[in-house]
Amino acid sequence: MGFWLDIAAFALKATLIVVAVGALAALMARLTRRDSGSAREIEVRSLNERYEQMRDELDAEILDKKQRRALAKARKREAKARTGGEPGKRIFVLGFKGDVMASTVKNLAREIDAVLTVARPEQDEVVLRLHSPGGTVTGYGLGAAELSRLLDRKIKVTVSVDQVAASGGYMMACAGDAIVAAPFALIGSIGVVAQVPNLHRLLKKNDIDYEELTAGEFKRSVSMLGEITPAGREHFLGKIEDTHAVFKTFVAERRTGVDLAKVANGDVWLATEALGLGLVDALSTSDELLFRLKDEARLFEVKTAARRTLLQQVLGRLGFEGASAFGPLGAIRASSLI
Numbered sequence: 001m002g003f004w005l006d007i008a009a010f011a012l013k014a015t016l017i018v019v020a021v022g023a024l025a026a027l028m029a030r031l032t033r034r035d036s037g038s039a040r041e042i043e044v045r046s047l048n049e050r051y052e053q054m055r056d057e058l059d060a061e062i063l064d065k066k067q068r069r070a071l072a073k074a075r076k077r078e079a080k081a082r083t084g085g086e087p088g089k090r091i092f093v094l095g096f097k098g099d100v101m102a103s104t105v106k107n108l109a110r111e112i113d114a115v116l117t118v119a120r121p122e123q124d125e126v127v128l129r130l131h132s133p134g135g136t137v138t139g140y141g142l143g144a145a146e147l148s149r150l151l152d153r154k155i156k157v158t159v160s161v162d163q164v165a166a167s168g169g170y171m172m173a174c175a176g177d178a179i180v181a182a183p184f185a186l187i188g189s190i191g192v193v194a195q196v197p198n199l200h201r202l203l204k205k206n207d208i209d210y211e212e213l214t215a216g217e218f219k220r221s222v223s224m225l226g227e228i229t230p231a232g233r234e235h236f237l238g239k240i241e242d243t244h245a246v247f248k249t250f251v252a253e254r255r256t257g258v259d260l261a262k263v264a265n266g267d268v269w270l271a272t273e274a275l276g277l278g279l280v281d282a283l284s285t286s287d288e289l290l291f292r293l294k295d296e297a298r299l300f301e302v303k304t305a306a307r308r309t310l311l312q313q314v315l316g317r318l319g320f321e322g323a324s325a326f327g328p329l330g331a332i333r334a335s336s337l338i
Contacts, residue, residue: 041306042114047093047290047299089297090124093290098132098169102139107304109146114302121154125297128159128176129286134167134189137243143168144250147175160286161185166268170279171247174254179280180289181271187279190251191266192244194236200227255279 059068092115096108115126128147134140150157159165159176166189173179181187203210203225210225221232248264258278274280290299 041304042110043303043305044114045301045303047301048294051291051294090119091127091293091297091299092119092124093127093129093299093301095129095303096132096143096172098130098135098140098143098172100135100139102132102135102143102168105139105143105146108143110304111302112146112149115155116149116153119150119153119155122156125156125158126150127286127290127293128157130159130161130165130169130173131163132166132169132172133164133186134169134171137168137192140168140171143172144175147172151175151177158289160284160289161187161271161280162286167191171250174251178282180282180284180286181274181280182285183270183272183283185271186268187271187274188263188268189266190247190260190264192240192247193266194222194240196222197224198222198228199225 059071063071094108094111094115096104098104118124119126132140147157157176158178158180159173161173161179161181162185163182164186165173165179165181166186170188170190200210200223212220212223212226214220218232218235220226221235222228244264248260251258251264252260255278263277263279269277269279271280271283275283293299
C-alpha cells in the first residue's frame with residue numbers, strides 16, 4: 001500500500017510541476033506579446049542637447065575649474081539671447097533604411113505624421129538619412145509619395161545619403177528638395193529589372209505536365225512553370241519599359257537639368273561623379289551636415305520605436321532596462337533608428 005501511495009504522491013508532484021511550468025510559459029508569452037494595432041510609438045530626442053552633453057564632458061576633462069566657470073557664464077548669456085523673441089528654425093531628422101520590399105515605409109509615414117502635426121510651413125525643415133539599394137516599384141513609389149506630403153505643405157526636405165541610394169532608393173531621394181551624399185556613396189541605378197526563373201523545360205524533360213488556366217490574354221504573361229511565349233515576353237518587357245519611362249519622368253521633374261540620356265541607363269556612380277551629373281547637390285556625410293546645422297537650428301531626431309511590452313516595463317522599473325541576460329527576450333528595448 002505504501003508503494004502505491006509513493007507513486008501517487010510522485011505523480012501529483014510531477015503534475016503540479018508541469019502545470020506550474022505551463023502557467024509560467026503562458027504568463028511569459030502574454031507579457032512578451034506585443035499589443036495589436038498600435039505596436040509602435042514615436043520617440044523624439046534633441047540632437048542639440050546631445051552635442052552639448054558631449055561638449056560638456058570634454059570640457060570637464062580639458063579645462064580647469066576657473067575656465068569652466070567662465071565658459072559656463074558665457075554660454076548662459078548666449079542661450080539667454082537666443083531664447084528671446086520668436087522660436088528659431090527647427091529641423092526634424094528622420095531615418096529610412098530600405099530593404100527590397102521597402103518594409104519600413106509605414107514607420108516613415110508615422111514619423112511624417114508626427115512632424116506634420118507641429119511643423120511650420122516655410123520655416124521648419126526635414127533631413128532624411130536614407131540608405132537603400134532599391135526594391136519594389138510599389139514600395140518605393142509609396143515612400144516617395146509619403147515624402148511628397150512634406151513638400152506639399154511647404155516643408156523643405158533634404159535627403160542625406162551616406163552609403164547608397166540606388167534604383168527605388170534614388171527615386172525616394174528625388175522626392176526631396178536637395179540631395180547631399182558622402183563622397184563614396186553609390187548613386188543612381190535609374191532602371192528597372194525583373195528576374196523570373198523558368199522551370200518549364202525541366203518539367204517537360206521529366207514528362208511533368210503543368211497547366212495554368214487564366215481568363216485574359218495577359219493575365220500571366222510570364223510564368224515560373226509554364227512556357228514563356230514570344231508574345232508573353234514582349235508584353236512583359238513592355239511593362240518594364242513603361243515603368244522605366246515613369247521613373248525617368250519622375251527624375252526629370254525633380255532633378256531639372258539632368259541629362260536623362262546619360263544617367264537613366266541603369267548605371268551607378270560614386271557621389272563625386274554624381275555631383276557633376278546633377279544627380280546630387282552637394283558632398284557631405286550626414287554627420288557633418290547635422291553638425292553644421294546645429295548652430296543655426298534646433299535639431300530633433302524623430303524615430304519609430306517598438307512599444308514596450310508589460311514585461312519590459314516591469315523589468316525597466318526593476319532596473320533591468322537594456323539587460324541582455326534574458327535569453328530569447330534579448331535587449332529590453334528595440335529601436336528602428338538608423
